[in-house]
Each structure stands twice: as structure tokens, then as C-alpha cells.
Amino acid sequence: MTTSPAPARPAVPMPSPHSARCPFDPPPAYLEAAADGPVTRAELPGGDTCWLVTGYAEVRAVLSDHRFSADIRHPALPLLLPGRREILASNPTFLRLDDPEHARLRRMVTGDFLVKRIEALRPGIQQIVETALDRMTEGRSSADLVAEFALPVPSLVICLLLGVPYEDREHFQRLSRTLLSSDSAVADVAAAQQELLDYLGDLADRKRERPEDDILSRLAARDDLTPRQAARTGLLLLIAGHETTANMLALSTALLLGRPAQIARLADPAALPGAVEELLRHLTIVHSGLPRVALEDVELAGTLIRAGEGVLALLSTANRDAAVFGGPDRRPLDEVDLSRDARRHLAFGFGVHQCLGQPLARAELQIALAALFRRLPGLRLAVPAEELEFRADTLIHGMPSLPVAW
């Protein structure tokens, strides 16, 4: 129920498919909705509708306003996979809780992702990157960049930080893919979540007995956290540390191989951080929106959002807002431009839930992309660009494989 005028066009079906012609762009239906106005309507799987917030200022407003809840246990929180509500609500991570519980749990791990802590990790990340490139290139002239570089690098790094044995990666990567894939059956998702929580719970139990210098040991040692809560936080960090950076690395590489003139900026240490911000803005891998539900009536860009109504905040369209990123000459935003000042992007979200691991993601992307193009100046796609595969089955945009040669 709303008193707002009926929207001009029918609600946008969520999630909508990517364009085969511009696979690096947000789905065309989202860009069209953004062109209609900053607040429109979305249709969720199952037929429910909610508000779709697409403008930069409005997305920021929603994500930084405590009147919008992220609590997974709220029945009106709009989910693109509504069948999984109970599974997620049975084991909520702090990503899907509100303050004060969110802040209490998040602050237990913020110390491990401080900018200075991540800066100190840079030599170690550099070594992991160089070793991965040594292995990938030894005696060969082609490889799948996802399997041999984009996934192993962030996987090794988050395993080291968390204290999860990298040898177990096939096990937990298979399970986390089941969790993230929209194609998985509900029963399989429930089983995968349980198996991952048991795995991390067992690991935490062992670390409680014999602590090491890692996040899981520190979580396990806390007396204000149940073993189950420790496992949940470990699971959130393990998944968030894997898929996001891995997909950004693969998409960034594929995008830049089609725009070789821009690659030089990655070799300039002064230009590298800005280049990575522009890649984050342009690719914004969380394409399908962050869910919130209004706890009170809120007016947003002239639209009244009633208490109890759901909202999806689209980071991907907010990051294409020409008023913010177009510069004085309003340069077109459908093209990546590594010289653009993209620091205001929302690829890591906004508000109190903004990505905790962003300093780590930045360090990994900067080090990995610079090393990849420095070590392999002849890097090229090993298949025609039209044959590249993009993930259609997950809520995070990405590539299942990226065949390259050098």
C-alpha cells in the first residue's frame, strides 16, 4: 500500500539478465529503470514487488539511514532467492543484522582489516601473486586465469588471515559455490551451509585448544561469542574474501584486454590506486542490489516509502550516475576510464555495513593486476571475446573461466 503515483513502467523483474553485447555492464533493465528515475519498482521472484533505488544520492541515503533495516529475520526484507530466507535467518551473520548486534559482532574483526594491518601484508600478498604467476606460466603459454590466478590469490590470502588450511579449498570452494549459486536447490543450500559451519566450528574448536595467530583463533578465544557465532563470522569472511576479489580480478583482466591503451596506467604506481577505484566503479560486481526494509515511513526523492515496505538499493546503477562521476565534461559512464576520479563509488556499499575487507580487496587488486600485466606484457584472450563466459547463476557478477595466452 502506497500513496505514491503509479510508476510509468512495469516493475523491473529481479534479477534481470546481462546483455550479451555488453557483459561488463549492469543488466540493461536496471539501467533503463535508473533512466526513469532514482526510485522505481522491482518485481521479486515469486511475484512480490518492492522499491528499486537506482540513483547515487538515494542509494547512499537508504544505506546510511537506520530507519532501513538489513535484518534477515524481517519477513519483508526483499530477497532475490526468497526460498532461502529461513536458511539465512537461522544463522544470521552481521551482514544481515542491525546495530547494536551488528556493531558488536563486526567490531570483533575490524582490527584484522585496519588499513595499516593490510599495508603490512602487502609484501606477503606480492609474494603470493608472484608465486601464482610463476606456477601459471612455467613451461606454458596459455591458462585459465580464473583457476590459476584470480581465484587462488584471494583464496590463499583469506585462508592465511582466517587460519583456514588452503589444502581444504576444494571442499569449501565447492560448498560456497552451492551457497552462492541461484541454481542450487534449497535443501542443497541448507546442507552446504551446515557443512561449512560444522567445518569452521571444528576448526575453531581446535584453535581454542591450540591458538595460532589468525582470525579464527581470536574469535574462538572470545567468551562473548558462542562457538556457533564464531563459525558464522568465519563463514562470512571466508566467502566474502573469495568470490568478490576473484571475480573482480577476472572481469578487470577481460575488460582491459579489450582496451589495451589503458593498461599502461597499471604500471604507474601513482596511477594504480585510482585505476583500481575506476575498475571497482565500472564493474561493481554486486549487480542485483542490497536488500533493506523500512522500519518507519521515509520519504525518498519525493516518494513515500511506508514502514514495512522492502527496498533494493542498486550499487551498480548508482555507480553510473553521470552527475557524480561524469566530471566537468560529463564523460560517458558506459566506458571505463582509468584516469577518472572514481573515489566516490559505492562498489563496497555504504553505511555501517560497508565492506569490512575493502582495504584488503584494494591491496589484492592493485598488486595482482599490476604484476599480471608487468609479468605478461603479451597477455591476450585465448578465445574470441564473444565466446567469453560470464556467470549467470550467481548474485555476484563474475566469470567461471577466462582462457588467456601470452
Place this chain on the structure above:
Amino acid sequence: MQVKVDRELCCSSGMCVTNSPEIFDQDDRDGLVMLRQSTFRPEQFAELRLAADLCPGGAISVVEDAVEDDAARR
């Protein structure tokens, strides 16, 4: 320009330190925002405005000083 940080609102995203490491720091004990300076030069004002604008928790606020602003404009 006056700059205030509210540690209660800080969510330790590190945005301020990433963009302006000479002005902001994160407390070793609790990861919350700290200022490294108490006074600011006019050439830092744009950075400070950006830090306040980009802080996801709204923990950083700037109060423009009319006299300084006039000086900066001249």
C-alpha cells in the same frame, strides 16, 4: 575549518585513512577513527570535505570557518 570525529559512529571501513593517511588514523586498540592533526591547512580542506562525505558511518564532520573560506577563495 573544524573537523570532528565521532568514534561511536565509526564502522572502521578505512575510507578516511585510505584517501588521507596523513590526516586520519585507526586506533590500534579498537580500530576506530582518530585524527592525526588538530589544525588543518587550507590545501587540506578539499580532502577533509571528501573524507566527511565518503565516511559510510557519518563519523566525520567538518564545520566550515567563514573567515578561512573567504581567505581560501581569495
